[in-house]
Amino acid sequence: MTGRPLSPLPAIARHAVLLVAAAVVLMPFVWMLVTATKPPEEIFVDDIRFWPERFYLFENLTEAFEKAPLARYLLNGVIVTVTIFAIQAAIALPASYALAKLRFAGAKAMFALVLLCLLIPPQAIAVPLFLLFYQLGILNSYAALVVPFVISVFGIFLMRQFFLTVPDDLIDAARMDGLSEFSIVWRVMLPTAIPALTAFGIFSVVSHWNDYFWPLIAVNSEHLYTPPLGVVAFRNEEAGTAYGPLMAAATVIILPLIAAFLVAQRRFIEGIALTGMK
Amino acid sequence: MGGLRASRPLRDTLGTAGWTMSAPALFLMLLLLIGPVLAVVAMSFTDYQLGAAGFAWIGFDNYAALAGDRVFWTSLVNTLVYVAIVVPTSVALGLGAALLIEAGGSFRAFYRAVFFIPVMATLIAMAISWEFMLHPQFGLINLALKSVGLSGGNWLQDTRYVLPVLAGIGVWQLFGFNMVLFLAGLKSIPRSLYEAGEMDGVASAWGRFRLVTWPLLGPVSLFVTVISGIRSFQVFDTVHVLTKGGPTKHSEVLLYTMYAEGFEFFRSGHAAAIAVVFLLFVLALTLLKTWAIERQVHYR
Numbered sequence: 001m002t003g004r005p006l007s008p009l010p011a012i013a014r015h016a017v018l019l020v021a022a023a024v025v026l027m028p029f030v031w032m033l034v035t036a037t038k039p040p041e042e043i044f045v046d047d048i049r050f051w052p053e054r055f056y057l058f059e060n061l062t063e064a065f066e067k068a069p070l071a072r073y074l075l076n077g078v079i080v081t082v083t084i085f086a087i088q089a090a091i092a093l094p095a096s097y098a099l100a101k102l103r104f105a106g107a108k109a110m111f112a113l114v115l116l117c118l119l120i121p122p123q124a125i126a127v128p129l130f131l132l133f134y135q136l137g138i139l140n141s142y143a144a145l146v147v148p149f150v151i152s153v154f155g156i157f158l159m160r161q162f163f164l165t166v167p168d169d170l171i172d173a174a175r176m177d178g179l180s181e182f183s184i185v186w187r188v189m190l191p192t193a194i195p196a197l198t199a200f201g202i203f204s205v206v207s208h209w210n211d212y213f214w215p216l217i218a219v220n221s222e223h224l225y226t227p228p229l230g231v232v233a234f235r236n237e238e239a240g241t242a243y244g245p246l247m248a249a250a251t252v253i254i255l256p257l258i259a260a261f262l263v264a265q266r267r268f269i270e271g272i273a274l275t276g277m278k
Numbered sequence: 279m280g281g282l283r284a285s286r287p288l289r290d291t292l293g294t295a296g297w298t299m300s301a302p303a304l305f306l307m308l309l310l311l312i313g314p315v316l317a318v319v320a321m322s323f324t325d326y327q328l329g330a331a332g333f334a335w336i337g338f339d340n341y342a343a344l345a346g347d348r349v350f351w352t353s354l355v356n357t358l359v360y361v362a363i364v365v366p367t368s369v370a371l372g373l374g375a376a377l378l379i380e381a382g383g384s385f386r387a388f389y390r391a392v393f394f395i396p397v398m399a400t401l402i403a404m405a406i407s408w409e410f411m412l413h414p415q416f417g418l419i420n421l422a423l424k425s426v427g428l429s430g431g432n433w434l435q436d437t438r439y440v441l442p443v444l445a446g447i448g449v450w451q452l453f454g455f456n457m458v459l460f461l462a463g464l465k466s467i468p469r470s471l472y473e474a475g476e477m478d479g480v481a482s483a484w485g486r487f488r489l490v491t492w493p494l495l496g497p498v499s500l501f502v503t504v505i506s507g508i509r510s511f512q513v514f515d516t517v518h519v520l521t522k523g524g525p526t527k528h529s530e531v532l533l534y535t536m537y538a539e540g541f542e543f544f545r546s547g548h549a550a551a552i553a554v555v556f557l558l559f560v561l562a563l564t565l566l567k568t569w570a571i572e573r574q575v576h577y578r
Contacts, residue, residue, distance in 0.1 A: 006381065006382050010381075010382075011382055011384075014378055014381055014382045015382075015384075015385070017378060018375075018378055018379070018385075018389050021375065021393070022389060022392045022393070025392060025393055025395070025396060025450065025454075026392060026395070027411070027418070028396075028404055028407045028408055028411060028450075029395070029399070029404075029407070031407060031410070031411055031418050032404075032407040032410075035410065043416065044416050045416070046415070046416065046421060046424075047421065047425075048418065048421050048422065048425065091302050091303050091306065092303065094299035094300070094302075094303075095299060095300040095302070095303035095304075097299060098295070098296040098297075098299040098300045099300065102292050102293070102295060102296035102299070103289075103292065103293070103296070104292070104293040104294075104295075104296030104297055104300075105293065106297075107296060107300075110300055110304060113304070113307060113312070114307070116312075117307055117311045117312065119560075119561055119564050120311050120315055120557075121508075121512065121556070121557065121560045123512060123514070123533055123536070123553070123556065124315070124318060124553045124554075124556055124557040124560070125311070125314035125315055125317075125318055125553070126536075126540070126541075126553070127318055127321065127536075127540045127546055127549050127550050127553055128313075128314040128317035128318050128321060128550075129310070129314050130540070130541065131317075131328065131546065132314070132317075134328070147310070148310060150306060150310070151303060151306035151307055151310050151311065153307065153311070156303060180295075181291075181292065181295035181299065182295075182299070185299070206398050209400065210398075210400045210401060210402070212401070212402050212514070212515045212518070212519075213514055213515070213533070213537075216518070216537075216541075217537075217541050227400060227403075228400055228401075228402035228403065228515075231400075231402060231403050231406060232402060232406070232519055235406050235519075243410055246406065246410075247406075247407065247410065250403040250404075250406050250407060251403075253400055253403045254399045254400045254403045254404070257398055257399065257400065258395065258398075258399060261391075261394075261395065261398055262391070265387065265390075265391050265394075268394075268398060269390070269391075269394055269458055272397060272398060272455070272458075273455070273458045273459060273462065
């Protein structure tokens with residue numbers, strides 16, 4: 001597609017269309033921010049103002065943090081996403097190494113099982129998982145938020161595909177040096193797998209930070225709310241009155257991912273686009 | 279293993295290591311994925327309710343009840359309408375954005391990043407922003423319409439608008455994802471084909487698109503279409519936060535019905551039957567995707 005530079009007229013048309021589209025796409029973010037900077041009397045007006053007469057962002061933020069334990073929600077988001085990814089990686093790395101590089105009875109059947117599990121949408125098994133957790137008495141806890149996701153068949157699949165490309169000589173050399181198979185995973189394979197693991201990590205953290213369906217089912221105490229549950233709870237309490245603080249709270253909830261995205265755009269796009277290959 | 283001819287003891291060690299290393303993954307797959315799938319199918323043949331002392335096997339009664347349930351049919355039809363709006367729109371916009379971005383050299387990374395932001399921004403938080411923009415009195419959309427002399431609507435409370443509006447939010451969220459997949463597809467088209475086309479007298483941009491880009495992008499498009507179908511079939515967040523399936527069930531969708539049955543009314547058997555229907559639809563789409571991927575590979 002990319003060949004010769006466009007002549008001026010098409011080039012201007014291209015930017016015109018793309019800029020208008022970009023403005024439309026960004027509008028919910030812009031309007032959220034604009035509303036977060038306005039005092040109440042400037043929110044309930046019937047004309048469009050993109051800049052407040054009285055800059056009220058700090059007041060709105062203060063109110064949001066006072067009325068809702070936003071810091072707690074963010075902390076919960078970090079605890080849950082980091083724990084999920086740490087366990088996913090600890091389980092997926094040895095398993096995918098074994099599937100890619102070790103020949104053992106049943107390896108083929110196990111890989112077939114991984115492919116089969118890739119087909120299962122998480123929402124479809126929510127009812128039995130809920131009943132299982134109810135029986136175990138672990139509903140409404142961090143465990144309830146984390147446990148369903150500690151196994152990532154997508155992670156196993158992705159890391160296996162990556163490990164297949166690592167030369168066997170590297171592994172044989174490590175064996176000659178007397179490394180055990182487990183040390184090979186952590187000391188030889190892991191360092192080579194950082195790019196693939198990063199992509200997997202971004203995918204995992206983004207999906208679980210944003211997940212709403214399972215946390216909604218699994219917990220009902222405010223101190224366990226993840227960011228999406230927290231922002232919805234805040235909105236239900238304020239029911240259409242405190243838009244300024246509400247938009248400030250929503251901004252705070254999306255900020256960590258947006259900031260990380262702006263810093264590492266390319267990696268994010270690659271990490272999330274990988275799910276397309278899932 | 280590799281160049282080294284493994285001796286018998288080494289082979290045994292590796293076999294044991296293979297098992298020890300994959301055992302935790304195998305155990306968790308059976309416990310958290312395969313087990314629950316079998317359980318959800320089994321439950322759909324029972325009358326189990328959360329908290330009940332026991333349950334009875336009732337065969338296909340749950341499915342028969344679904345077949346006779348107006349809400350279930352409304353929900354299924356709404357879901358399909360939602361998918362029918364989101365898929366073609368988000369695929370077309372994704373393709374359009376990718377083509378326009380690739381057509382020129384400047385600001386590519388900027389546009390790509392902007393269109394991708396909705397894909398990874400927390401949809402729940404953005405749904406709340408959308409809700410305020412759609413506010414009948416103070417919302418940006420109605421104020422903008424009023425300023426050009428049009429009257430807006432009560433978007434989320436009007437039976438005519440609610441599903442298309444939710445689908446619009448779905449498109450807004452999804453098309454950047456499709457754009458990224460299309461961009462990857464465009465990059466894989468060799469430059470030489472365009473040059474060959476030019477030598478054969480294909481001069482116009484439309485001609486290049488019709489004769490080179492589109493045929494080579496065909497498999498990618500199929501693939502993107504199926505993925506969009508799978509993703510939009512799972513619509514839940516916006517419905518739960520913005521409409522609760524209303525007004526009068528006009529935005530009731532499959533996952534929302536399942537959620538309400540299973541976790542608000544605790545009719546687990548009934549919810550399991552809906553989950554099985556949901557699972558079958560997603561499986562069918564996934565098999566279609568696998569087929570699309572294979573076609574894509576053969577094409578190259």
